Amino acid sequence: MKSISVQGPKVRIRLTTLGLMCAATLISLVLFRLRTLLSGSIDYAFLVWNLFLAWIPLGLAYAISTYTGRRRSPLMFSLPAIMLLWLIFFPNAPYLLTDFQHLGIPRSGVPLWFDTLLLIWFAWTGLLIGLVSLFLMHGFVRREFGRLVGWFFVTGVGFLTGLGIYIGRFLRWNSWDLFLDPLVRMSDFMYYASHPSMRSIMFIGAFSAFFLFSYISLYTFGYLVQEQILEEMK
Numbered sequence: 001m002k003s004i005s006v007q008g009p010k011v012r013i014r015l016t017t018l019g020l021m022c023a024a025t026l027i028s029l030v031l032f033r034l035r036t037l038l039s040g041s042i043d044y045a046f047l048v049w050n051l052f053l054a055w056i057p058l059g060l061a062y063a064i065s066t067y068t069g070r071r072r073s074p075l076m077f078s079l080p081a082i083m084l085l086w087l088i089f090f091p092n093a094p095y096l097l098t099d100f101q102h103l104g105i106p107r108s109g110v111p112l113w114f115d116t117l118l119l120i121w122f123a124w125t126g127l128l129i130g131l132v133s134l135f136l137m138h139g140f141v142r143r144e145f146g147r148l149v150g151w152f153f154v155t156g157v158g159f160l161t162g163l164g165i166y167i168g169r170f171l172r173w174n175s176w177d178l179f180l181d182p183l184v185r186m187s188d189f190m191y192y193a194s195h196p197s198m199r200s201i202m203f204i205g206a207f208s209a210f211f212l213f214s215y216i217s218l219y220t221f222g223y224l225v226q227e228q229i230l231e232e233m234k
Contacts, residue, residue, distance in 0.1 A: 013225065017132060021058075024125040025051060031118045039109035047099060047122045053092035053175070054126045060086040061136040086137065088175050090157065091164030093130030094211055096123045098169050130161075130211075131218045138219075154215065162208030166200055 028051060036042055060082050100119050107115065134157060142150030167173045171192070177185050192200070 021125065021129055021132065024121065024128060025055075028118075028121040028125050031114075031121055035110055035114065035118060038114075039107070041109070043107055044102070044115070044118065047096070047118070050092060050096050050099070051122060051126060053089060054096065054129045057086045057090040057093060058129050058133040058136075060089070061133040061140075064140050065136040083137075086133075087157070087160065090130065090133065091161050091168060092175060093126045093133060094161060094207075095165050095168055096126030098165060099123065127214065131215055134215055135218065135222070155212065158208045158212040158215070159204070161211050162204040162206075165207055166203050170199070170203075 029048065032044060032048060035044065064079065064082055064086070100123065103112070103115060103119065134154065137157075138150055138154050141153045167189075168175075171188075173185065
């Protein structure tokens, strides 16, 4: 009975979180549509595509989080492939934070404050989706391999996220390039890894630290919510 009473609030929290992400996505799309009507152009259409890509790892993370550890589960044999896909597509979610650089390009027909709000909504939605996606994956790794491995996983993903966003923003690679031309991309990556620039070191370090700090903050807030739920159940 106690497990059932605990599962109820957990389901409500997950549904509420999903609802918030859907609402943020809808508001972002409405603002983009409004911008196209005001300007008569499809500037910032890339935001819509980037936001679509951000939802892919969330769907993969949710599928993995449903794995119960049963040997006959359909997910058992596909888990490594799904986790690899998740890792490849995951940087697309927080990548939206780097789109603020487009504010430096003069655009007519729409005030700067509107474009700023548009980018804030898309960036926040992408960051929220990314944090929730990592939270689901963290829970799975912690459940299967232990608390310490779980935090090593989070730290590694944080660094790879900064690396992936740098590759996407400055080297202009896409996630699917790893499938279309893996040998060439691997060769290019080894070259850049052996010849790092100060820009790459600073960007990857700063962004990874920011993303990890954001995740730890979300994780801490989650514990506060959990404590409040337990208090209400007493």
